[in-house]
Amino acid sequence: GFPLVRDLISVPDSYKPLINMLLGNAALVEDLDQAISAWKENGRDQCLVTPEGDMVDNRGVISGGKLASSSRGLLARKREIKELEKKVKECEGKAEALKTKLNTVSLELERKTASLDDLIEEKSDYQEKINDLDRVIFRLGQEMDQLEKLSNRISDELEKESKEQNRHEKALNKIESELKLSEDKRKKEEKYLHQKEVELKESEEEFEQIRNELEKLKLDQRLSQEEERGLLREIERIGDFVHESHEKLEKIGEDISEGKQKVQELLKSEEAQRGGLEGLYEKLQKAEGAVNGAEQDRNESQAKIREEEKRGDGIRAELEILREKINTAKLEQSEIRFKMNNLVELVREKFNLNLVEIYKEYVQQDFSELKTRDELERKKKWKERMGEVNLTAIQEHEALKERHDFMTGQREDLLNSIESLDKAIRKINRTSLEKFRETFDDVDRKLKSVFPILFGGGTAGLRLLDPEKPLESGVLVEVRPPGKKLSHMGLLSGGEKALVAMALLFSLYLIRPSPFCLLDEVDAPLDEANIDRFNELLREIRKYSQIILVTHNRRSMEIVDRLYGVTMERAGISKMVSVDLQELREN
Template sequence: MIIKKLELQGFKSFPERTKIIFHPGITSIIGPNGTGKSNIVDALLWVLGGKRLKSLRAERSGDIIFNGNVKKPPMSMADVTLSLIDEEETLNINHRVFRSGESEYRLSGKKVRLKDIQESLWKKAIAEKEYYVIEQGSIELFLSSKPIEKRLLLEEAAGTAYYKDKKRQTQNKLENSELNLTRLEDIIIEVSKAKNSLKRQAHAAEKYRVLREKIRQFTFLNFRKKIEGIEKIQKETVFVYKKALDQENEIILRLKEEEKNLASKRKETWALEKSIKEAQENLFSLKSQLNRSEAEREKEIKKIDLLEERKKKARENKAELEHELISIEKERSEVENVLKSLSETLKQKQQSLKAADQESQACQKKLAELQKNIETLRNEYLQKLSDHTEIKNEQVKLEKEMELTLRQDEKLKSQLAEEQSLLKQKEKELAQSKEETSRVKKLLEGKKKRLEENQKSLDKIDTYIDRLQNQIAELKRGKDKHTHHLHALEKLKQKEKGTDFPPDLADTLGILADSIESDADHTPLIDIFWKEEAKAVLVHAQDFLHDFANKGLTGNFLLLHPQIKKQSFSEVYHDPRVVGLLKSHIRPSQRIKKHLSQLNEAAIVKDIKNAVELWIRFPAVNYITLHGDLLLSSGLLKLGQKKEGIFSLSQEIKALKQNISLIDKKLSLLTLRMKERTEQKQKLEEKAQVEVELSAQLERKIEGLEKENYFNTLEIEKISTNISVIQKELEIFTDDKKAITKKIETLSSKIRRTEQKEDSMKDIFTKAENEAASFQEENEQRRKHFFELKSSVDLLKEKIKNLNHQLHTLTQRKEIIETKLTSLHKEIRDSEDGKLHFKENVQHFSKKIKNLEEEEKDKETQLIQGEFKLKEAKKEEEELEKRIEKLRENYEVRKEERVKWEIKKAEGERDLMNLEESCWQDLKKTLKEVKDEIPLDILAETDVEDSLAEAQEKLQKFAAVNLMAEEEYSIQKKRFDFLIQQKEDLRESIDSTREAIKKIDQESKSQFSKALNEVNKNFQQVFSLLFEGGNAELKLTDPNQPSESGVEITAQPPGKRLQSLSLLSGGEKSLTSLAFFFALFRYKPAPFCILDEVDAALDETNLSRFLNLMKKIKNQTQFILITHNFKTMEVADYIYGTTMAEPNITSIYSVKLETKRSQ
């Protein structure tokens, strides 16, 4: 399965979706440093499950997402898709991560776990990244790596890494199962306690239930008895109630008949009352009509009197108005005469007023001309005065300006001298500051060089410390794993010893399992054959008799006989079916070596068939197969024995303790190195910190000096500018002084001329004012005469106006009186006509009143007769009401008696209902069901109430009873049985898991041994091919433990003695490492291999050998090379180039080999 396609988007320097197509053979990726070549390798590692960010050259998960540049913003997601293809199928692996930290994997479009992808890759023979990714740094470090790290690569080639992972998972499962078993046993104990407690509670609940049932039977009988009593009383009550009800109904019938008669009589009385009422209403209506007619007649009489009065009053008013009309005529004549006289006087006054007005206007006009002339003279005078003042002000202003100019001139001259002095001082300071800046910069450059050297040393130490930290962390993880495993094994060992294991005693030699050793293949056989002996405490027989015989000890002891027992198995041993004797595969300690003969011996055979055949020939011998089947000399055949016991556990515990001790030694050595390097780093950091602080001080000083130089330069420029400005201002002030002096002289001559003109204008103005004043007085006299005439004219006009108004008023009054006289004449005529009409009405009403009085007498006679009949009817009605009242009293008595028995009947029904409710609550039965179930003859024979009270008293003596105990006990018992079954299943699971681990170990060991031999042969061949001679070998660091031993490389290039690998040159190390990797590929070709600048340390000759070797196997393995070497590029079938047209964005270009050559 090879890489077909790689798609990147948002990963490091690939913001846009980039698709890279790979082909079989050799693909080369070239480009300048920093253009993103290694980012392609990082993407491949990352999508295949690379979890360590440091291996991807990143600190945080966000570092692998495109971080943007000046033009492109950062992206929120990195997405890489890898397509792997073979003849059968295509695998599409997708890995996506977001800035929020969320990450997801997809396999062929389905969301999966990383573990699922790794398992799919295992099935396709794609191992961990160390197997198919070879980097320049890893090539150099490979030979110096630990033997156990080299072993990992061999395990990848052998395919045992997959089994180791499965073993680790199985061990975790075994550990969990053992913990679950322990927890399950604890749960079983707790459940057993709860079960026993519930059993007791269930027994008490059963007694309680029997007594409750007894109480229920007595309650049943008690209810039946109560039913019978209540029903008997109820029967009597119902009989009396019905009798009372019949008597009540009889009285009700009589009462209804009397009430019917009373209603008829009341109806008759009501009809009489109604007719009487109608007669009264008719009589009242006639009286009302009579009264209204009399009132109307009186009203008409009063109207006649009123008309007579109105006629009399109208005649009196008419006389008064005629007298008033005569007086108005007289007054009107007098007013007309006065008005005529005043009109003539007004004409004369108006003529005099007109003449006076003409004279006044002529005087006013002349006075206005004089005032206008005076105003003109005044304005001219004021203008002359203003001009004179203005000239004087200007003169004063010029004098002040001259004074200010002289002061400014002196000030500028002193300022010029100060600026020239300051300029010399600043130029001197600037020169000194530049010299100091140059000196400090030289010091700073020296500090920076020392800092760079110090930083390089720190980087080297950091790299070394990181490597040490990784090694320490790896060792600690290994130690923790071993320690955890050790605790689990010790726990299992303690469990294997059993609870009756004897305590630690003096003079004993420990258990047999701790005193012997064996190889891993035969350890299970010892556990099977010496199962009980392995757990027994070793003690000399004499010591046991002397010290322990009378102590009452328990447990197993293996007594060591003082004499050596000899056994002979020479005949069996020489049989070809016998693999060997069991004792020959153990290594006893010195203290029990001589006593080993007293243990039973067993012959090891291949299978049970051989064992039975040999036993038939040699029945005195015990036989054990390699699979753990046992045939004792007694003929007892034990098949499928448990292969792991206390001896296996002891052996494994010893090995783990040795490993932990070895790890502790390595840890102490690495910790010491770490401490030394950390102290060295701390000193360098302190030194660097001092240098940094000094550099910072120098940089601040340089910055301050440069600022000072800059400001001094600006200050000098400013001062020079100020000097030139001051010199120009002095020249301007000199010119200004001359101009001001000339202006002052001109203004002085002007002032003299203005004063002369001012004096002549003042004389003319005074003369004109005197003339205007005399004419003004004359004009005032004429105006006074004019206003007197005007006021007399106005007074006459007012009088005439008032007289005209008075005349108009009199005319109106005359017209009004004449109108009133006409109205009074009409009123007198209307009164005469109305008086005749009202007299006729009086006669009509008198006739109508007479008729109504006769009709009233007839109505009164009829009313008296009706009232008599009504009185008789009411008397009969009262007699009926008395009879009804007596019947009602009798009815109430009967009703009370009936209600009394009805209440008793309802009480009986209520008692029955209450009894029904109580019966249902206590027995969940109705009264009918109780009556049907129990006959009456039983009640007479049983004292129900006493028996019920006695049973209830017994029930009260019970404490709290758990009525659910029986059900809970049943549930708990089922759970207990289920847990026991689970325990058995768990034990079977643990046994099968241990068997699986053993099979995995055997398979791993076999495959690893095979891979080691084959890779060793390939390594020797490839090494000789690359070095054109020489020897190289792979060997185990501990051949006695091939399953745990590391792998060491020995290499002897041609012409050199066998020496330490650390003494090889860089090129030789790289070539040796490549020889090892290609040896792996020959044994198990990787589908693809990524080589990141591995040719950098090779010279041209070694590079040619390496490239020739790669070309030979390119049909088996797809190679992707990152290189800067032109010779390496020549062997490539495809070339990809990387550039960065924009910062932090990689662009990809591809070229086929043929195209490249034609170009």
């Protein structure tokens, strides 16, 4: 006459055969007493379950219910104690980091830290004892259940089981008294630990103040560096563009000038070579005149020498000097004659000209050997640079002219393209600036409304580092949590940074919300107080979007409409379980 459990569970049609196989003919009763009575009357073919989780199978064995809840409570306390131990160790590490600034209290802190370690060890020992006592209590509870069932089935052992039960109850009372004493001692230890945490917190606040000042200075430096880098990048970009344009224009001008210069040089090369030959012939004429004059001087000198030899040995020295001059003149004459012969042969080989016949046409009256040599060397170098006579200069000129016309057209096209690009860039910048300002203002307004939800108050806003250049400026997030002064994200704690980041992301999202919002363990770094405020924000977002939330937090699970879970009853086989919480709330 009891309702079946499988009829009370709503699952998709594809899972109904599995639910029927797992639950079978299990029925739901009001409490454990009714289940035991029903089993005594006619329950050996049916499993009975109570709303509290107690189950009586067809053999009469009772399981689940309050014992399982108690076990889960102890495990939760054990997890909380481990978390407290972890926090104590973190506080000790921070205290070590502040030793350099807390020299006056370092010895006292070390002593208290050592005392705290002893207390932690004692607390661990007591926790192990508590766990042992919990296991004993659980085991005794199971034995009591077995004794109660045996007392209903075997009347002749009722007195024995009653005595055993009394003995166990005394043991439980004794254990409970021990637990109470342990609990009192644990509270005293927690009070002492709390006192030490307050001392550490004061030290942390002093350290945090110094660190905030340092972070503020670092932020100012980074802002200045960022502005400087932005200006340098803009100058470099403009300089590269101007330099590239100048190079292209200069290259085009050089090609045009080079073509014109080659044409002019080719036209003047023949006249320049003829002028050089005139200078050479003048040199030859003057050299022969010098040789003839030297020969005449030599003859006169020899005559004078013969007349002066009779005058004495005093003049012989002068005669030797004159002889040396004569020999030098002869050598110079021979050298000049040799050079003249070579020059005649060289002109004949290179230019196919007879220098002896034509040199008189190019003789100069004001001939200067030094100037002629310099001019000759200069023209030789100029001739070497000029190279051979280019017989295709006219064709090259035409090709260069055609290339010049082509480059001129390309230059005009390039200038037109640059002008078009400048117009497009100005239009894009104008549109981008309008869109950016509009979006920036919307995000700022949303942030001012979302931030108080996550922080339980306070204010937040966005500010441009360079309002004159919004498209190139950075964005600074300024926040003021409740009870604190205005600061930026770099001066906040890890949890506060996570909340500010969430506020900014959800502000961006709420400007144009999508039909679906997928969140993957976003609430993982939040504590319980922040979880509640995060859930309030999710309730606001669900007005616009359908939220799919991946979470391990029970508080977040409480606000959902439908819950999906994956379990593995057997190794390697996953199973999907779903619960419609909205339907359960309505029922």
